[in-house]
Amino acid sequence: MEHSLVLDMGSYTTKAGYSNGKKPEHLIPSLVGNIRSKFVDKFSKDTYVGQEALETIEYLSLRKVIDHGYIHNFDDYELLLQNVFSKFGLESLNDTCILFSEPILSPSNTRHKIIEIAFETFDANTLNISPATLLAIYGIGEITGTVIEIGDGITQCVPVIEGYVEKQSVRRNDFGGAEISRYLQKLLALAGFQFSTRKESTFVYDIKEKLCFCSLNPSKDEVRTDLKAEYVLPDGYTLADDIDTVFIETERFYAPEVIFNPVIMDTECPNIVSIVWDSIQACPVHQRMALTSKIILSGGSTKFENFPQRLQVELKNVAPQGARDIVKVNAIEEREFLPWMGGAYFASETMRQANINAWITSEEWAESGITIIQKFAQI
Structure with missing residues (x-):
């Protein structure tokens, strides 16, 4: 063995x-x-x-x-x-x-x-x-930090201190990549691209992974003229009306935006910034600096372009003035495997x-x- x-x-x-x-x-x-x-x-x-x-x-x-x-x-x-x-x-x-x-x-x-x-x-x-969140912190060779894992089905925020989970500070929501995909599917339908079958739903996942990103400034991205991208359906597949190519613009960042603003898809789930800050604030006062300075991302749904930067900016905005420079989000490239x-x-x-x-x-x-x-x- x-x-x-x-x-x-x-x-x-x-x-x-x-x-x-x-x-x-x-x-x-x-x-x-x-x-x-x-x-x-x-x-x-x-x-x-x-x-x-x-x-x-x-x-x-x-x-x-x-x-x-x-x-x-x-x-x-x-x-x-x-x-x-x-x-x-x-x-x-x-x-x-x-x-x-x-x-x-x-x-x-x-x-x-x-x-x-x-x-x-x-x-x-x-x-x-x-x-999984405890293993994630081991995966980067640390024993103290705040692990944020967003997978396909769950968002978890878990403070870990010296290798032990701070249990009373754990936050978990049954919200993840699957919900982002469903919202993207809805947005695509409104744009005239109906993904109706099980097989077609797998294309939505692929579009999400290849073309979506987190906006650092949604109001500016809203009026950009260079966002248009195309997705050619694989293996000659066609949607209804013989559509073989999907065109996507603002939907590229609208879908991941639900991580930060879940209200736009009519869910009562708290946003990621509230989850993280609430979790850290529930920890002992003398541990909060260490937990704030080592925020570790894990899971495939944290891999949207700009996600680490957006999260760091948003967390700094809710931190006290004197603590904003402490906030540090860590994101390794292959964090889906963490x-x-x-x-x-x-x-x-x-x-x-x-x-x-x-x-x-x-x-x-x-x-x-x-x-x-x-x-x-x-x-």
């Missing part, structure tokens, strides 16, 4: 790889679907998982295995795990240490079930479950041995069963 297997399972993708890698080896859509009844005669099997599910999406009754951080169907979860393990040629985990990330404030019964599945179904040798990278560090042989009490062995599971969950109580 020289290297551990690290899984960062998100609402959009599951990132998987061994702990000796610099990046996850596999990015697997967190999807499961069954062939719809009118198409059953065209397919050799009923259930499709991961990348296969994405490739046959228009024929499926599709389900997200993880929806806004929650697992509602553990049969689907097992299918996704089987798909992941097959990528590594693993039929059993009896010789494998495995680390799972999880969203902060996850239900305890979800953690119980994950542990049970790992040991009972997949015969895991050794296991750890850690908050929890996985931190997991790889924490699951390395050296760190595993140094933190042996953070891991559950199959022997402990056999002896204590689910009561062993108390071992994670300090996280």
